[in-house]
Amino acid sequence: MATTQEIEESAAGATPDAPAAPQSGPAHLTPLSGSALVLGTIALSLATFMNVLDTSIANVSIPAIAGDLGVSSSQGTWVITSFGVANAIAVPLTGFVTQRFGAVKVFLTSILLFTLFSFLCGQAPSIEILILFRVLQGASAGPMIPLSQTLLLSSYPPQRSGMAIAMWSMTTLIAPIMGPLLGGWITDNISWPWIFYINVPVGLVAAAVTASIYLRRETPIRKLPIDWTGLGLLVIWVGSLQIMLDKGQELDWFSSPIIIALAAAAVVGFVLFLIWEIYDDHPVVDLTLFKIPSFTLGTIMLALAYGMFFGSLVLLPLWLQEFIGYTATDAGEVLAWVGLFALILSPIIGRFLPVLDSRWVTTFSFVVFALVFYMRSQFTTGDSYWEYSIPTVIQGIATATFFIPLLGIILGGLPAHRIAAASGLSNFARITAGSFGTSIYTTWWTNRAELHHEQLISHIYQGSPVAEPVLQGMQAQGFSHEQALAVINRLVNQQAYTIAVDDMFRLSAWLFIALIALVWLIKPSKSNAGSDAAAGAH
Template sequence: MAGPSGHVAHPPLEGAARTWGTIALSAATFMNVLDTSIANVSLPAIAGDLGVSPNQGTWVITSFAVANAIAVPLTGWLSQRFGQVRLFIASVLMFVAASWLCGLAINMPMLIAFRALQGFVAGPMIPLSQTLLLASYPRAMAGLAMAMWAMTTLIAPVMGPLLGGWITDNISWPWIFFINIPVGLLAASAAWGIYHKRESVVHKLPIDGVGLGLLVTWIAALQMMLDLGKENDWFHSPLIVTLAIVAVVGFAFFLVWELTDEHPVVDLRLFARRNFWSGTLAVSVAYGLFFGNVVLLPLWLQQFMGYTATDAGMVMAPVGLLAMVLSPVVGRTVAKVDPRKYVTFAFIVFALVLWMRSHFNTSADFRTILIPTVVQGVAMAFFFIPLSTITLSGLGPERMAAASGLTNFVRITAGAVGTSLFTTLWENRAALHHAQLAEAVNPGSPATQSAIAGLSASGLAPDQVMAQINRLADQQSFTMAATDLFWLSAALFLLLIPLVWLSRPQRMGAGAADAAGAH
């Protein structure tokens, strides 16, 4: 059956085909998202093995992120030119090949180049897995489809550091890339077997070379600014100022060009839809807050609470427990309940979790730190699925790949911004708290005299005593800075709630999305 713009509307899959299709698409998505975080804890080992500094090693993360950010919004245009199924399978197979090359890299330039290749070919994988999965289910079950998809995209970033740390400690770092090979080959073969007869209509669109060039320019400049800002003292550095100017000017030209070009490489006109812009903005800001906290908590635990990488991973891992249990429930009921109510509940739970973390102190035990993480799983289940439902509601199937690619791009970029902002604010707040604590540490203070006497009695020399006091002040100041950010995040989640209610989502059942051709 032909739909709008010549789109062929395939009937939903049934039975075993739908089950295996869901598993194949989810496995590919999990593998992709896992690779955004699995290398983080392995950086010291990679840098040491390849003979470079840890700062140079961060380009292993940066190169993947820059290339991935460029490729994701191209998904709509590429899928129209080559077909959704062919593009997805090619993306998975090229990702497997790039992962194999990453594992074989013998020096840092090779690894950075192969990671950039891996990030670029991975771009279409996540949006297309979402698009193909939605097409596999009846409209009334769209929420359940999104639940299956959301579980992989939310749990993988948490599992990445845990799995990466274990592989690095017990095998060797190349295996964080080699494990993608069997998963990717199985996912590609299963997906091809199920979906190759469900290919979308191909349009021989002209290449928007100017739009593509501008996209590459401003995204690369923005991502490099975010990644290099902290170590270069942000806007005190001419390099960061230059990158910021290139990003802003490039984005302005890109915006004008894409809105006036007949065949834009990115369909920015989607932002004219109220549901799309409000849903995308809400999910992106919330994801930036979520991801910033996902980065901050293990950093604090490892640097100032004495946790190993594996222990910090164990604290983060249970976040997926309640998410896995509740996501299918949300998916089955989101068509019957106003998704805005679910998102509101999720943001309130996120705020509660972060408020609980804002009461952490240096004597917090494992159980105290673990409880908010477990509760956070509730928020994750009610967060992603309803917001995706809101964002994509009212869109015809021919625009789904472009919409999914664009909203995922904004979300990924928000995650990068969140990470940079949180780590920078954490250090700035810690410096402020340290200065305030240092004022209280003086010879006239009874607490200072008591601490010096106690440490001296344990056999420490005077300079060792002061070093120990400074270390305690560092631990206290970074803990206070972390709790400041937890409290701020809680407040921001509550402030996001009105934004969600600006949308007017259509129900996913009874072909509502087909009827919603306009805003």
Template sequence: MSFTSHSPQPLMPLTGGKLVLGTVALSLAVFMNVLDSSIANVSIPAISGDLGVSPQQGTWVITSFSVANAISVPLTGWLTQRFGQVRLFITSIILFLLASTLCGLAPSMSVLIAARVLQGAVAGPMIPLSQSLLLGSYTPAKSGMALAFWGMTTLVAPIMGPLLGGWISDNYTWPWIFYINIPIGIFAAWATWSIYHKRESMTRKLPIDTIGLSLLVIWVGSLQLMLDKGKELDWFNSTEVVILGVTAVVAFIYFVIWELGHKHPVVDLSLFKSRNFSGGVVAISIGYGLVFGNLVILPLWLQTQLGYTATLAGEVMAPVGVLAILLSPFIGKILPKVDARLVASTAFAIFALVFFMRSEFTQNVDTGTLMIPTLLQGAAMAMFFIPLTSIILSGQPPDKIPAAAGLSNFVRIMFGGIGTSISSTLWDNRSTLHHAQLTEFTGSHNPAFVQAMHGLMSQGMSEEAAWAVIDHNITVQASTQGATDIFWISAVLFLMLIALVWLTKPIRSSAPIDAGGAH
């Protein structure tokens, strides 16, 4: 493969078969990347058992990928200017395939973690560059359509990941969750090179901002480790968590000061001067954090409290993809004709409705009732990513789009981790509080409790067994109330996010995003 940098003439949009093949290739690379961040989740017991470590140690397979990925995503802008977006994208795919092969061949947990760190690090530029290359392939008026195709893959992959990972672990061996990347990646790399190698972006030799990069690694690494270990170590009651937290805050403050004053920053924080970029990034990140946090709690609640198997819990979550896939092309088509802020507001309103419906769940909820809000959530997902990404990238000159896409994806991914940690901790705390409140109604002073005890003991149970049954029921009820508290809070926060969307400026309907030339 030979790569050459071309003059910064506005690129002509692709047409016909090249456009179709280019869209498929870029989307497949994103699908492979996003799939790998979730496919290992359900395979942790199989991996840890095979490599002779505890399931807790096995979770480092997920953590190591996410930490390395979070650090490399915001470097996309700098790396693109240094090497060119096509060259960087294809190198990212090839190195990802190499890392996937090493993951599958790993003889021990330490080797697997090292391979996952490499995999996460080289995967970083893939998602933002796929957005940038895709937007350059379509006319500005069709940019909504480009984002719709991109959005569909990012919506389907997290749903497919656990289902595919579970099926592979049950029917084959766990290394195959990594080996399946190889044919996908080879096709994506070949197709991308054959279509885009003459569409390389301009490159310029930039000095490496080593201090900025070091500070980025320190604060992101500390924050991610704090979020991953916090719940296990009882948060700020642990010296380790306090040290990680202080390190993250101090390094972050120094990082911001350094990057704003540096001539060639490793992360271009000046992008936040744009009202649409900053407003859009905050809205999409908080929204994503809420969705992702709840995405962890719902299946956990179903499995730990209501007796659902992992497969059944996956089936309850699966309908989210139906409306998301059906509506994404439609949203992409109408987006140039309507105000993106209106579409994003509709998404937040539907999310609010979904979580208000879930806040009414009880421990006796049936599968049909569980699936209705999940199905509706798919419509909100289709109206969430596409218009907000459109707002974030609007008005950015083509040379800034990789940096803007990289930085916005980085903040969104970080908020996903923060949302997960806050939601699971809040669920524990609220469940404990409800359990304490419910146990106040037990004892001989409560006729209903006495009657329940007599009823259970009349069935031949001992007093201890009857107590155990009632305590189990209280635990399930408390855990359910804890989960519904979080659903209710999420619904209120989604309604508040609507106001944030309207702080951004309207996008010109004729050209939401111009990837071929600056506004």
């Protein structure tokens, strides 16, 4: 079984954008000290900050990117989903490339490629080229976060590893909060390419400092076979499913042969992937972990909840900018309030989780998420800034009590040698679910808006007791009949998309309530200390 210390360290290192940390650095390395330790910690934290920042910095910039490149906002969300899918697929490869080339070389290569593709994203002349570079950027980012943890833990003595991971975790908490704020300010005051250009100096500095300190601390290298067939099938089914979700609305779903072909590729690829991975001697993904009930249920909950969580982080700023008139900066401020309680409570939860039942903490989190989404389902076009922001403030409580306890559920009771594989697989599921959630949220939002638009305009006809006086009043002010109808149509569109966004948030609230049932299907695991509570994972 995983020891209490392992669970605590894994929980402390768990963030929305990172696998659990390895439990120790390479055995042949001595800890750093003095300025080398300080500079090394800063360099590793900068790389992590840059990586995590890019998962949220584009959320508030989608309308500007889409408008500048001449595509719809729903097409603009591919900028987010393409990064997430590529990043998720790259995560399982981290162990192989690290043992084949060394942790330091892989980490440095990851930083430099991420920096290069960030620059090329800013240079992209079309949405297709931008998506290509976002895919490459996401793939290069895959090893960066787990290896930053590995190198960080090798820099500190074992008795200070908890403090090291706590400092690292604060970086990964601050970055998602800064992302919408920074992205909104840059988009409004400079231009959207600079949300990618800012990675260039950060990446170069992080790479230079890391190279100067860690190149002489390379990890052992050994050749391992890689499951190329499994990796290829993984790319096929995940990529096909994501493209299907992204293009479905545009191509009218299953009336399009392209969508049918993508769906078939996703299904066949997934089935072949399962069969191959079960029987391969060196699978890219260890599917036998799903034989463990707590891991399976915990991963399902993590994926579903994170899909709704991240989908809402994309949907809310889109609606605020396109239909409420908020600037990218204003929308970023609304999202950033999630950090208030998240920063305050996360260290406390990490500290006291070992004496709490993770099922109760997770249940509390889901209840708060349901409350937040119910409050958002009451949004109208005339609400104030604080009426839009208060649910985000409360969401910080749910965020702090969500990721760490769920990691305890997923990893609780696992043997120490399986923790890394379990963390990698659960994070693959989480990141992929975030990309799928973004596509599903924006697609269903558009579909619901079209339905509500049709229902609303059915009340507007010649001689309507509601519409006719409004039309006559506008014509009396100098509008032509066509201009008056266009103004009314814009107002109807605004209301239709607002009712639709309320629908999405209401559905999310009920789904979070339903997830509570899964929490209590999990049986408490027994720690080595003999106390359920002390294990910190149930």
